[in-house]
Amino acid sequence: MKRRQFNKALAAAGAAAAVSPFGILHAQAQKLRVGVLLPRSGYLGFIGQSCQKGADLAPEVIKGMLGVDIELMNADTESSVDTARTRAERLIQEGAHVLVGAFDSGQSAAIAQVAEQRGVPYIVNVAAAPQITEQGYKFVFRNFQTAVDIVRNGLALIGELFQATNSVPRSAVFMHVNDTFGQAMAKGIGAFMPRLTQLPFKIVDTITYDPAAKDLTVELSKAKSANADFLLLVCRLNDAILLRREMVKQRWNPMGIVSPGSPGMYEEQYFKTLGKLSEYSISNVPWYNPNAPLTRTVEKAFLKRNPKEKLVFHGLNVGFTFEAILVAADAFKRAKSTEPKTLADAIRQTNITSKMTLGGPIKFNEKGQVEGIGSACVQNLDLIPKVVLPANAAEAKPVFPAPYYKKA
Amino acid sequence: MKRRVAALAVLAVLLLLLPGFAGPYALSVATLILYFAYTGQAWNVMMGFAGQLSLGHSLYVGVGAYAAGALFFHYGIGPWAGLWVAILLCVLLGVAIGFLAFRFGISGVYFALLTIAFAEFTRIGFDHFNWIGGPGGMFLRVAQRDAWDLANFRGPPLMYYYAMLALTAGAFALCFFLLKSRPGYYWQAIRENEEAAQALGINTFRWKMLAVAISAALTAVSGVFFAFYYNNLFPEQIFHISRSIEIILGPVIGGVGTLFGPILGAALLTLLSDGITEAVAALGWEIPGIKQVFYGLVLLLVIMFLPHGIWPPLARRLGLHKR
Amino acid sequence: MALGLSVIFGVVRVVNFAHGEMMTIAMYAASVLFAALGLDPFAAMLPIAAAFFVFGYVLQAGLINPFITRPEHSQFMLLVAVAIIMVNAMLMIFGPDARNVQVDYQLESFQIGSLLIDKARLYAAAAAVVAAAALFGFFRFTLTGKAIRACADNYLGAKVVGLDVKRLYALTFGLGAVCVAVAGCAMVLLVEVTPSLGPAYTLLAFVIVIVGGLGSMGGALLGGVLIGVSEALAGLFIAPSAKSMFSFGLLILVLLLRPQGLLGKRS
Numbered sequence: 001m002k003r004r005q006f007n008k009a010l011a012a013a014g015a016a017a018a019v020s021p022f023g024i025l026h027a028q029a030q031k032l033r034v035g036v037l038l039p040r041s042g043y044l045g046f047i048g049q050s051c052q053k054g055a056d057l058a059p060e061v062i063k064g065m066l067g068v069d070i071e072l073m074n075a076d077t078e079s080s081v082d083t084a085r086t087r088a089e090r091l092i093q094e095g096a097h098v099l100v101g102a103f104d105s106g107q108s109a110a111i112a113q114v115a116e117q118r119g120v121p122y123i124v125n126v127a128a129a130p131q132i133t134e135q136g137y138k139f140v141f142r143n144f145q146t147a148v149d150i151v152r153n154g155l156a157l158i159g160e161l162f163q164a165t166n167s168v169p170r171s172a173v174f175m176h177v178n179d180t181f182g183q184a185m186a187k188g189i190g191a192f193m194p195r196l197t198q199l200p201f202k203i204v205d206t207i208t209y210d211p212a213a214k215d216l217t218v219e220l221s222k223a224k225s226a227n228a229d230f231l232l233l234v235c236r237l238n239d240a241i242l243l244r245r246e247m248v249k250q251r252w253n254p255m256g257i258v259s260p261g262s263p264g265m266y267e268e269q270y271f272k273t274l275g276k277l278s279e280y281s282i283s284n285v286p287w288y289n290p291n292a293p294l295t296r297t298v299e300k301a302f303l304k305r306n307p308k309e310k311l312v313f314h315g316l317n318v319g320f321t322f323e324a325i326l327v328a329a330d331a332f333k334r335a336k337s338t339e340p341k342t343l344a345d346a347i348r349q350t351n352i353t354s355k356m357t358l359g360g361p362i363k364f365n366e367k368g369q370v371e372g373i374g375s376a377c378v379q380n381l382d383l384i385p386k387v388v389l390p391a392n393a394a395e396a397k398p399v400f401p402a403p404y405y406k407k408a
Numbered sequence: 409m410k411r412r413v414a415a416l417a418v419l420a421v422l423l424l425l426l427p428g429f430a431g432p433y434a435l436s437v438a439t440l441i442l443y444f445a446y447t448g449q450a451w452n453v454m455m456g457f458a459g460q461l462s463l464g465h466s467l468y469v470g471v472g473a474y475a476a477g478a479l480f481f482h483y484g485i486g487p488w489a490g491l492w493v494a495i496l497l498c499v500l501l502g503v504a505i506g507f508l509a510f511r512f513g514i515s516g517v518y519f520a521l522l523t524i525a526f527a528e529f530t531r532i533g534f535d536h537f538n539w540i541g542g543p544g545g546m547f548l549r550v551a552q553r554d555a556w557d558l559a560n561f562r563g564p565p566l567m568y569y570y571a572m573l574a575l576t577a578g579a580f581a582l583c584f585f586l587l588k589s590r591p592g593y594y595w596q597a598i599r600e601n602e603e604a605a606q607a608l609g610i611n612t613f614r615w616k617m618l619a620v621a622i623s624a625a626l627t628a629v630s631g632v633f634f635a636f637y638y639n640n641l642f643p644e645q646i647f648h649i650s651r652s653i654e655i656i657l658g659p660v661i662g663g664v665g666t667l668f669g670p671i672l673g674a675a676l677l678t679l680l681s682d683g684i685t686e687a688v689a690a691l692g693w694e695i696p697g698i699k700q701v702f703y704g705l706v707l708l709l710v711i712m713f714l715p716h717g718i719w720p721p722l723a724r725r726l727g728l729h730k731r
Numbered sequence: 732m733a734l735g736l737s738v739i740f741g742v743v744r745v746v747n748f749a750h751g752e753m754m755t756i757a758m759y760a761a762s763v764l765f766a767a768l769g770l771d772p773f774a775a776m777l778p779i780a781a782a783f784f785v786f787g788y789v790l791q792a793g794l795i796n797p798f799i800t801r802p803e804h805s806q807f808m809l810l811v812a813v814a815i816i817m818v819n820a821m822l823m824i825f826g827p828d829a830r831n832v833q834v835d836y837q838l839e840s841f842q843i844g845s846l847l848i849d850k851a852r853l854y855a856a857a858a859a860v861v862a863a864a865a866l867f868g869f870f871r872f873t874l875t876g877k878a879i880r881a882c883a884d885n886y887l888g889a890k891v892v893g894l895d896v897k898r899l900y901a902l903t904f905g906l907g908a909v910c911v912a913v914a915g916c917a918m919v920l921l922v923e924v925t926p927s928l929g930p931a932y933t934l935l936a937f938v939i940v941i942v943g944g945l946g947s948m949g950g951a952l953l954g955g956v957l958i959g960v961s962e963a964l965a966g967l968f969i970a971p972s973a974k975s976m977f978s979f980g981l982l983i984l985v986l987l988l989r990p991q992g993l994l995g996k997r998s
């Protein structure tokens with residue numbers, strides 16, 4: 001009996017939800033309803049929650065900046081493609097005017113399809129798979145670098161790094177995770193390296209490893225035996241920590257650890273776990289400009305809501321998530337309407353110059369992609385990640401080779 | 409008997425008319441329910457009918473999806489042709505695994521572990537298989553989806569809903585006839601007591617292999633649907649053991665070995681999952697993870713108190729059971 | 732950890748799919764004790780193991796016992812549900828951030844000639860051997876241990892003889908949980924804890940147990956060493972990212988050719 005009643009009740013609820021009116025108000029709308037889709041549980045839970053911080057502070061900051069009212073509708077994609085899709089449908093049905101999210105390329109692609117099909121604009125905050133903006137969609141926009149851009153910028157910054165520190169390493173051993181990200185980076189490096197003749201080093205060995213591996217002893221000993229000057233690493237957080245520890249246990253002290261573009265070494269856990277060992281690791285990633293006025297505003301709002309945290313550890317996630325909502329709000333202000341097609345057209349006309357992340361203005365090309373987003377060379381100094389390049393955004397001078405360097 | 413046919417007819421009409429009164433969100437949920445109902449039914453053939461516990465069924469979904477997807481991606485071959493390649497590959501795989509297992513006398517838990525091993529093996533293998541995109545995944549080109557393009561299986565969500573409905577209905581009918589026919593009885597015998605069945609002269613090997621082959625073939629179609637519905641495939645996700653677990657949740661909760669069990673199970677679980685999410689949101693408990701805890705608790709309770717699934721007792725109450 | 736699984740599966744014949752999750756809980760417990768009391772994980776092993784014994788016992792007696800006679804898929808689902816609850820409860824309590832323990836000797840290594848041996852791993856291995864020896868002794872030389880082995884060999888016979896099988900099963904599960912606790916405490920020195928750490932370890936434990944042989948203490952140890960070495964070799968000679976593939980391939984071979992494992996007995 002209980003099952004039937006439960007079932008009936010659910011069916012009734014489902015039917016009621018289904019036939020409830022859409023509630024999309026056209027023109028003269030006072031509030032912009034932004035659906036925020038992020039993986040707040042599941043294996044990406046940590047990152048999703050980090051992005052959420054950027055979303056949570058957005059309404060207040062944007063009200064101050066643009067005088068526009070934003071209502072957030074948060075949904076958890078649970079790190080799953082199925083859930084991402086149904087949640088997106090649900091948000092649209094509940095009246096979201098624009099969608100933002102979802103960090104992971106697979107989930108973002110699923111949401112993109114829903115958004116395109118329903119004609120609701122969708123702004124990707126962080127997701128690097130190039131294909132998302134290659135489908136000819138009219139309603140999907142991305143304010144983040146594609147994997148290709150990340151690699152190109154990352155490698156260029158490596159060249160700048162060596163120039164700025166007057167160092168000439170001749171060889172590098174390249175280690176990378178075997179997942180979406182690592183593979184894209186490896187491909188990019190293979191494509192760009194031959195063209196970047198000003199880079200003084202050659203890659204003497206490439207070692208791929210399983211992102212879920214809990215033991216990287218073998219991989220690292222292989223790397224050590226390559227006798228390279230420095231380690232070029234594309235990693236994620238947990239393996240970065242494992243590798244750094246392994247380096248100590250195996251007593252390998254190269255010139256440095258440089259990432260041409262990957263998460264891991266600038267994340268809080270890396271510092272917390274490794275302490276002094278985290279020093280001098282370098283990551284070339286899209287980042288926020290520490291000197292930009294908007295950064296300071298966002299940082300104030302961030303600290304108000306998260307007094308025990310530091311923005312610098314969530315910079316990337318918060319920065320891009322915030323900007324995605326900013327783009328939506330800015331378009332809303334110009335369009336003066338919440339009608340989806342009008343909003344999409346307005347988003348296409350976006351030209352935001354005063355922004356938080358590095359690089360050129362936020363302007364979408366015909367594919368819905370922003371070009372010219374900058375990367376920074378971020379080095380771990382004094383137990384926080386600091387921008388060391390480009391010089392106009394730098395907070396400190398780069399250190400390379402690292403002081404622990406011992407010629408093998 | 410009449411009651412059962414009548415009930416079925418009512419259900420069929422409701423499902424056919426669902427898009428008329430359901431919004432897009434409900435439609436997407438319904439499509440998901442049907443997807444799990446269908447895939448669960450396919451798994452049920454192997455487990456419920458022939459008694460072989462497969463915990464690596466994501467293998468067939470993945471291979472099916474990648475087969476059809478790769479053909480479309482690299483050669484532009486449409487899903488209708490790709491479908492047959494997918495089915496063929498999966499049947500070969502299933503038969504291979506079945507052959508290895510049965511010839512060597514593996515059964516029960518060991519068989520289950522074998523299936524897990526194969527799925528994991530394939531997952532890591534595909535992660536290194538660059539022709540289908542490796543870990544970076546395969547993204548199928550998505551065309552504008554307003555018109556019904558059956559040839560390439562592209563269209564509005566409505567089309568996918570009806571396609572899945574047709575598949576589920578087809579699987580249901582197929583299983584119905586299978587159960588009533590010779591294989592059905594042989595399977596029952598094997599399931600209840602394999603040794604006795606062998607003693608009676610039934611070629612258990614052949615019939616078990618048939619179940620495996622049918623199950624694999626049906627699941628392959630599920631994979632093809634998945635590929636063209638989601639349009640992106642990642643080895644890490646599609647071959648993952650959590651997907652295998654998702655597939656069997658429906659039938660186990662609904663009732664292994666029954667015809668209607670997988671469908672009921674899939675419906676209840678998906679509605680439960682969404683229902684809890686809504687309830688938790690309504691109560692304002694935005695703690696990540698709380699929904700899954702409730703979900704797990706419900707699963708636990710059902711498993712403990714309704715060991716044969718929900719359908720058998722429900723059917724008895726509704727007067728829809730056989731006797 | 733594989734030892735625990737071997738014991739549980741070998742005796743109670745229940746496939747514990749929540750094994751990895753239990754180890755994750757042990758790891759969290761160790762990290763909490765470390766954060767609160769500064770207790771070295773190896774020292775924390777004792778209290779945590781004791782707590783886990785009770786936990787395992789209660790889990791078996793309360794939840795799993797009715798399932799012994801039920802079909803495998805039911806047992807599997809039960810433990811999957813338990814695992815889901817465990818993982819997400821941990822997510823709720825501890826949040827998604829990784830936690831860890833920082834001890835001095837964590838990053839040190841012994842140097843013997845040109846060979847570098849990781850201190851933390853060495854201690855962990857020692858703990859494993861001690862645990863295995865203790866279990867072995869228990870099963871061989873104590874009355875209860877023999878009783879448990881009797882249950883494993885012949886359930887009906889044991890009942891006929893008057894052994895309280897239910898209690899013994901619960902005891903066994905408790906012991907398995909103790910192994911998990913020991914493993915967790917050692918593990919927390921090597922790896923960060925996150926809520927979703929469990930499933931990979933459950934699978935690994937199964938591979939080891941099957942290869943080494945069910946119900947055989949030496950088998951579990953041997954299996955562990957074998958898998959570890961083969962993964963390392965596979966990593967060295969084939970692509971490191973495919974080394975798990977090798978383990979699963981090995982599992983398939985063992986299941987087909989020698990399902991009782993290297994040191995197990997044919998049941």
